[in-house]
Amino acid sequence: MGEEETRGLQSVFRQKTPSRFRPYVVLEFAVGAKQPAIEWMISKLQASESSGGADLEVSAVVMTFKKQTVLYIGAKNSRLLTAADMTGLSKIYKDNHYREFSIEDMANFKGIEDVDSFLTTAEKQKLILHEMEAVRASDEEDHIPGYDKIKLWTGKSILKKYLSRDIITKMYPLHEPEDLKKLGADWYQIKRIFKEQPIDDIRHYFGEKIALYFAFLGYYTIALIPPAFIGIIYFITSWQSMYREAIFAVFNLIWATIFLEVWKRYCSELSYRWGTIDMVSSTYDEPRANYFGTLGENPVTGKPEPVFPSGSVVFGFTV
Structure with a gap:
């Protein structure tokens, strides 16, 4: 240039x-x-x-x-603000509930x-x-x-x-350096290793998807303590029995069921708190921009998009 x-x-x-x-x-x-x-x-x-x-x-x-x-x-x-209105972004209303x-x-x-x-x-x-x-x-x-x-x-x-x-x-x-520095001090410092993650602050900075990811990560880490504790006991003891593995298998089955149900409840709680529990995309994901083919019509959405002959697709799988 x-x-x-x-x-x-x-x-x-x-x-x-x-x-x-x-x-x-x-x-x-x-x-x-x-x-x-x-x-x-x-x-x-x-x-x-x-x-x-x-x-x-x-x-x-x-x-x-x-x-x-x-x-x-x-x-x-x-x-x-215009974009927030058009996309239906949820914010806290005067009655303390989330509304579009x-x-x-x-x-x-x-x-x-x-x-x-x-x-x-x-x-x-x-x-x-x-x-x-x-x-x-x-x-x-x-x-x-x-x-x-x-x-x-x-x-x-x-x-x-x-x-x-x-x-x-x-x-x-x-990034916002000052906000990120403050979040880091409240989040991943050694002195806070046994404290709860600042999930709301993570959501404020990174958004709901990232916050839910770290919420699950923290929840999963804590949930692994019971099976890890029992596993350690099994490791250091010399108890040999035909029921040894059966008991641990039953425990894991019960633990996994409780883990999933409690996580779904916690996830719903966070989604309700952040106003995303009823958020459903009203639009379909459009095909990737690097797709190629002749312009046709999507049979589901009725929208124009590149289409590829079905015979060529089958041939590609058989090669």
Whole structure:
């Protein structure tokens, strides 16, 4: 990427992006990615929703020594609240119950007075990712600029196509150093090894999925204490009997049943507390962007997507 191309790229994102904003997500383009593709992605992310864009804030950094472009993505509070409304994000209502957020009724949600802290870091990153993936190809956009051979399907995510074709090589959220340091002090310090994990703080920073993972990990570790204790007793004693293994097998059967039932109860408790117990995706996962074939219709969803002849699929399994 030459100097003139770099100046041209910088002029693209400076037109709409303020000099300072808070980024939450990073996109790294491949080394040597073509400028038209980079500029088009920036314009799509910055364009208004009415024109098929994501209406996000974008700042580009061009590393000339690596010939690589990095995009820092953020969003205004008003844009995040609109996305929260559209996606049905659950927040605490004035009656202390979780409800789907609504801009029309936002005055009755707790914490709305401070818009910056109303949404957690994980929620902001999730909303920005959702809006980036929601930028889709129109009927006129049949290929990525600069890559004539990379075709775009109408209505499919442009970002996913960039990722699948390695035009964008990395996408990741940015950390909050101070919040992460505070969380680490309350979580994985040696002095807290026998204390309960700060699950709510983990959820606030990383989101519900990661928090549930660590909740299960901690619960499973504690649940392993009884079978481990009995196993140690079996190991250090010399008791030999035909009932030895049978007793331990019956114990493990009972333990596994109790473990699963108690975990389901605890998981439901966390899901209710976080307002995700009734969260069901209303959309179907779309096919991966690197799938290929002729454009057809999904018999289940009725939506257009690439299809592959069934005869060719069977032949592939038999080879």
